[in-house]
Amino acid sequence: MQIAVVGGGVCSPEVRDMAHRLGRLIALHGHILICGGLGGVMEAACCGAREAGGLTVGILPGERQQANSCVGIAIATGMGHARNVIIVMSADAVIALPGELGTLSEMALALKMNKPVVSLDSWDVCGALKAKDPEEALELLDRIDLGLDQQGQR
Amino acid sequence: MQIAVVGGGVCSPEVRDMAHRLGRLIALHGHILICGGLGGVMEAACCGAREAGGLTVGILPGERQQANSCVGIAIATGMGHARNVIIVMSADAVIALPGELGTLSEMALALKMNKPVVSLDSWDVCGALKAKDPEEALELLDRIDLGLDQQGQR
Amino acid sequence: MQIAVVGGGVCSPEVRDMAHRLGRLIALHGHILICGGLGGVMEAACCGAREAGGLTVGILPGERQQANSCVGIAIATGMGHARNVIIVMSADAVIALPGELGTLSEMALALKMNKPVVSLDSWDVCGALKAKDPEEALELLDRIDLGLDQQGQR
Amino acid sequence: MQIAVVGGGVCSPEVRDMAHRLGRLIALHGHILICGGLGGVMEAACCGAREAGGLTVGILPGERQQANSCVGIAIATGMGHARNVIIVMSADAVIALPGELGTLSEMALALKMNKPVVSLDSWDVCGALKAKDPEEALELLDRIDLGLDQQGQR
Numbered sequence: 001m002q003i004a005v006v007g008g009g010v011c012s013p014e015v016r017d018m019a020h021r022l023g024r025l026i027a028l029h030g031h032i033l034i035c036g037g038l039g040g041v042m043e044a045a046c047c048g049a050r051e052a053g054g055l056t057v058g059i060l061p062g063e064r065q066q067a068n069s070c071v072g073i074a075i076a077t078g079m080g081h082a083r084n085v086i087i088v089m090s091a092d093a094v095i096a097l098p099g100e101l102g103t104l105s106e107m108a109l110a111l112k113m114n115k116p117v118v119s120l121d122s123w124d125v126c127g128a129l130k131a132k133d134p135e136e137a138l139e140l141l142d143r144i145d146l147g148l149d150q151q152g153q154r
Numbered sequence: 155m156q157i158a159v160v161g162g163g164v165c166s167p168e169v170r171d172m173a174h175r176l177g178r179l180i181a182l183h184g185h186i187l188i189c190g191g192l193g194g195v196m197e198a199a200c201c202g203a204r205e206a207g208g209l210t211v212g213i214l215p216g217e218r219q220q221a222n223s224c225v226g227i228a229i230a231t232g233m234g235h236a237r238n239v240i241i242v243m244s245a246d247a248v249i250a251l252p253g254e255l256g257t258l259s260e261m262a263l264a265l266k267m268n269k270p271v272v273s274l275d276s277w278d279v280c281g282a283l284k285a286k287d288p289e290e291a292l293e294l295l296d297r298i299d300l301g302l303d304q305q306g307q308r
Numbered sequence: 309m310q311i312a313v314v315g316g317g318v319c320s321p322e323v324r325d326m327a328h329r330l331g332r333l334i335a336l337h338g339h340i341l342i343c344g345g346l347g348g349v350m351e352a353a354c355c356g357a358r359e360a361g362g363l364t365v366g367i368l369p370g371e372r373q374q375a376n377s378c379v380g381i382a383i384a385t386g387m388g389h390a391r392n393v394i395i396v397m398s399a400d401a402v403i404a405l406p407g408e409l410g411t412l413s414e415m416a417l418a419l420k421m422n423k424p425v426v427s428l429d430s431w432d433v434c435g436a437l438k439a440k441d442p443e444e445a446l447e448l449l450d451r452i453d454l455g456l457d458q459q460g461q462r
Numbered sequence: 463m464q465i466a467v468v469g470g471g472v473c474s475p476e477v478r479d480m481a482h483r484l485g486r487l488i489a490l491h492g493h494i495l496i497c498g499g500l501g502g503v504m505e506a507a508c509c510g511a512r513e514a515g516g517l518t519v520g521i522l523p524g525e526r527q528q529a530n531s532c533v534g535i536a537i538a539t540g541m542g543h544a545r546n547v548i549i550v551m552s553a554d555a556v557i558a559l560p561g562e563l564g565t566l567s568e569m570a571l572a573l574k575m576n577k578p579v580v581s582l583d584s585w586d587v588c589g590a591l592k593a594k595d596p597e598e599a600l601e602l603l604d605r606i607d608l609g610l611d612q613q614g615q616r
Contacts (some may be wrong), residue, residue: 355568390544392542393541393544393546395545409574410570413574414567414570416567417563419563421543433563
């Protein structure tokens with residue numbers, strides 16, 4: 001699966017740690033990590049995935065030089081906020097960490113496109129699943145991937 | 155001013171009526187109406203503005219043929235949801251009527267870009283002003299345009 | 309019709325004069341002028357149309373502040389070169405004046421989208437019609453609009 | 463390096479074979495292959511790279527389902543022709559095989575962005591280097607990467 005991680009370009013050490021663990025788990029589950037390629041949550045998630053041997057894709061608002069150091073494949077869109085649409089559209093599922101209005105717009109777009117969205121301490125948008133930690137977020141997505149519902153029933 | 159009206163592509167008769175009155179007011183105030191160019195709120199607002207002699211711009215997700223009959227200038231983006239970014243970015247202010255997740259993503263983007271956003275019975279996003287009817291929405295924007303704050307003080 | 313004028317952002321006085329006359333003619337024929345909204349050919353064409361009472365639309369690579377002073381409706385895309393696609397896609401026909409590689413890419417895209425393209429001393433791309441002056445360019449487009457071929461036969 | 467391969471979505475067996483060999487070489491040189499993700503030249507290049515163990519990225523005009531079977535990472539833009547800008551902007555260099563007007567527009571954009579462009583039996587655009595086969599195309603790019611000019615001098 002291609003999993004998008006969205007969240008603030010600036011974040012607290014706690015959120016950074018959570019994003020790092022999430023990126024690591026995404027890689028260990030064999031998924032490709034997609035994100036906006038900048039700092040904060042995006043960088044921490046990329047580095048977590050990279051350190052675990054995973055593949056990371058940064059879909060950047062501008063040029064490739066903007067990419068954080070853990071982006072493996074840098075997609076330069078030159079399209080500013082419109083790149084958020086590409087992040088969401090390229091993902092099988094979206095995991096949202098704390099972030100501001102850009103994060104909210106990505107969650108809304110993903111739900112509109114009928115993509116599974118998991119909120120990890122992020123915005124509370126109707127239709128998004130909630131997870132208490134990265135482990136639970138991945139579990140939720142693995143169940144969706146297997147065609148199970150949230151109670152573990154097919 | 156270029157004012158964007160966002161809201162559902164399908165809507166109730168009450169919302170349609172409100173959008174029509176809003177479009178009319180926008181035109182009577184001498185503003186240009188920008189919208190997504192499709193049906194529902196967009197169509198009603200365009201027709202209200204058009205009937206009052208105003209200029210209407212539809213920024214479409216696909217081809218020009220998608221434009222409702224009251225769009226004066228049809229901008230065909232072929233970019234799907236990414237056209238929402240263009241609508242917001244081209245506006246001096248955004249007025250949101252009832253709509254679903256696409257509307258929420260537009261409000262979030264507009265606030266992120268520091269544009270004034272007025273909610274007319276739409277999503278309750280922190281930072282958006284609330285108006286009870288189209289008249290109040292326009293009044294709020296005219297004050298902003300004059301550099302007055304919401305209490306009428308400069 | 310919505311007619312796109314494409315060409316260099318910087319140009320010689322002769323080309324500037326030709327673009328100005330072209331813009332004027334587009335307005336006098338009752339067409340809407342669409343362009344990239346910046347300087348050079350775009351500005352001269354906009355000003356020609358504006359002075360003749362026409363409607364001008366500038367589809368900008370960045371923010372609205374980039375628009376030349378004769379743009380009536382400014383569409384801010386924030387999408388850099390990708391805005392070229394929107395210019396072409398929004399036009400019934402494209403008239404190309406001298407320009408560099410951006411102009412060539414717009415002519416190629418327009419031909420790919422099966423839009424009529426008239427070259428006024430611009431790139432020689434297979435499929436583009438050639439006109440010796442703005443008058444002939446408009447005549448060619450009016451014939452297309454009437455469903456006549458280039459020999460004046462239906 | 464991230465190298466973009468552009469060319470027709472439909473092609474002859476000879477061009478298909480050339481694209482396949484080119485993809486293979488790009489992978490063997492350790493580069494990432496970027497393309498439009500569809501059929502013809504894009505598919506053949508992706509499959510050549512994939513079979514040699516390389517990484518392939520398809521930047522699609524629409525949904526992920528459009529990707530050819532050899533695309534490793536599928537970026538769904540939903541932006542039609544505007545995705546061409548992203549392909550070019552994400553590449554360190556562009557290699558063009560035979561193709562139609564879409565290919566021409568990509569070559570023109572790449573040259574406008576000052577990216578090295580190598581033409582392999584494709585359009586003859588001023589500024590593009592010419593190579594007679596995939597081996598020579600890669601050699602030209604490796605020299606550029608090393609900061610050598612085309613005569614092998616630094």
